[in-house]
Amino acid sequence: MIAMADRTPARELPRGSHVCWVVDDAVDYLEAAGRLLEDGRAARQKTIAFGPEDGDALGPLRGLADLIADPRSAFLGRGPLVPEAMFAAFREQSARARAAGFDELRVVADMDWLLPARPTAAEIAAFELQLDRVVAEIGATVVCAYRRGSFDSAAITGALCVHPVLAGVQEPPPFRLTAIDDRTWTLSGEVDFDVAPTLAGILTAAGDHAPRELDVSGLSFIDVAGMRAVAVAGVDGHGPMSLRGAVPRVRRAWEAAGFGRDAPGVELAA
Numbered sequence: 001m002i003a004m005a006d007r008t009p010a011r012e013l014p015r016g017s018h019v020c021w022v023v024d025d026a027v028d029y030l031e032a033a034g035r036l037l038e039d040g041r042a043a044r045q046k047t048i049a050f051g052p053e054d055g056d057a058l059g060p061l062r063g064l065a066d067l068i069a070d071p072r073s074a075f076l077g078r079g080p081l082v083p084e085a086m087f088a089a090f091r092e093q094s095a096r097a098r099a100a101g102f103d104e105l106r107v108v109a110d111m112d113w114l115l116p117a118r119p120t121a122a123e124i125a126a127f128e129l130q131l132d133r134v135v136a137e138i139g140a141t142v143v144c145a146y147r148r149g150s151f152d153s154a155a156i157t158g159a160l161c162v163h164p165v166l167a168g169v170q171e172p173p174p175f176r177l178t179a180i181d182d183r184t185w186t187l188s189g190e191v192d193f194d195v196a197p198t199l200a201g202i203l204t205a206a207g208d209h210a211p212r213e214l215d216v217s218g219l220s221f222i223d224v225a226g227m228r229a230v231a232v233a234g235v236d237g238h239g240p241m242s243l244r245g246a247v248p249r250v251r252r253a254w255e256a257a258g259f260g261r262d263a264p265g266v267e268l269a270a
Contacts, residue, residue: 007024007025007028007032007167007168008021008028008031008032008035008167008168009021009032009036009143009165009167010167011035011036011039012039013141013143013165014141015104015139015140015141016135016136016139016140016141017135017141017142017143017164017165018128018131018132018135018136018142018144018163018164018165019142019143019144019163019165019166019167020128020144020146020159020160020162020163020165020166020167021143021144021145021146021166021167021168022145022146022148022156022160022166022167022168022169023145023146023147023148023168024147024148024168026056026057026147029057029110029145029147030057030060030061033049033057033061033108033110033143033145034060034061034064036106036108036143037049037061037064037065037106037108038064039106040106040141041064041066043103043106044101044102044103045097045102045103045104045105045106045141046066046067046093046096046097046100046102046104046105046106047064047065047066047067047106047107047108048065048066048067048068048069048093048105048106048107048108049061049062049064049065049067049068049069049107049108049109049110050069050070050071050107050108050109050110050113051070051109051110051112051113052070052072052110052112052113052115052116053070053073055110055112055113057110057112058070058110061108065108067093070113071086071089071109071113072113072114072116072117074089075088075089076117078116079117080117080118080119081114081117081119081123081124081127083126083127083130083131086127086131087130087131087134090105090107090131090134090135090138090140091134091138093105094138094139094140104138104139104140104141105138105140105141105142106140106141106142107140107141107142107143108143108145109142109143109144109145110145110147111144111145111146111147111150111151111159112147112150115150120201120205121152121154121155121157121158121198121201122158122198122201122202122204122205123205124151124155124158124159125155125158125159125161125162125198125201125202125205126202126205126206126207126209128144128158128159128162128163129162129177129178129179129185129202129206130179130206130209132162132163132164132178132179133179133180133181133182143167144159144163146159154198157173157195157198158198158201158202160172160173161173161175161176161177161195161198161199161202162176162177162178162202164178172189173189173195174189174190174191174192174194174195175187175188175189175190175191175195175199175219176188176189176218177199177202179211180215182209183211183212183213184211184212184213184214184215185211185213185214185215186214186215186216186217186218187199187214187215187216187218187219187230188216188217188218188219188220189218189219189220190219190220190221190222191219191221191222191223191225191226191229192221192222192223192225192226193223193225195226196223196225196226196228196229197225199226199229199230200225200226200228200229200232203229203230203232203233204232204233206233210233210241211241212240212241212242213241213242213244214230214241214242214243214244215244215245216243216244216245216246216250217244217245217246217247219246219247219250220247220249220250221249221250222250222253223253224257227253227254227257227259228259230243230263230266231259231262231263231265231266240264240265240266240267241265241266241267242266242267242269243266243267243268243269244269246268251268254268255268
């Protein structure tokens with residue numbers, strides 16, 4: 001995970017970057033979003049600005065983006081957040097961009113567009129986690145801006161946990177959960193009592209998209225609450241889940257807590 005202490009994202013972002021940008025100031029957002037879109041155009045990227053249609057973020061960016069849209073009205077029929085519909089929209093826009101001669105997409109999103117749909121913090125994080133895989137698949141550059149004044153701490157923490165690149169924060173979250181592909185995710189960092197509910201909520205919200213293989217080689221600590229969240233995901237998922245690469249400390253904790261015996265849906269693999 002790359003964490004940027006600067007208030008705004010770096011202007012030069014590698015292809016496939018998926019950034020969580022925590023925004024404290026509306027002026028900072030507009031200035032940095034404008035620079036990101038200008039740089040995208042210079043790099044032959046199709047530039048897209050997302051935001052709420054009744055907000056103040058889209059109008060000032062209109063001349064800098066090839067597409068201005070509120071995703072909820074443009075792609076979701078003003079209904080709830082449906083991740084698959086949003087992923088289809090990203091793939092369609094990527095195909096259109098390449099057909100028009102662009103190299104890729106660059107999306108700057110004021111995530112306030114989510115607010116009328118009222119997703120939970122866990123649903124937001126599960127959506128962003130799956131979007132990370134789609135962004136890498138289509139080679140887009142996507143910056144998701146979460147305003148502290150709009151989202152509570154649980155939503156922002158969850159979003160930070162599932163983005164590979166962070167901006168506007170001093171410290172990365174305690175754990176990172178990323179989707180490599182449809183089957184395999186990685187879990188790294190530390191999962192203690194305070195953040196275990198965040199992990200549990202994301203895994204539950206992922207539902208049928210929960211992983212069948214979880215690479216935990218980067219996980220240095222997990223408490224019983226965190227292990228229970230993983231065990232429940234293994235039971236609720238379709239088919240057993242394999243935990244791979246556990247360090248000795250995590251392996252001993254898993255066995256000592258009885259999950260080797262009482263979590264038949266999870267296999268602690270080598």
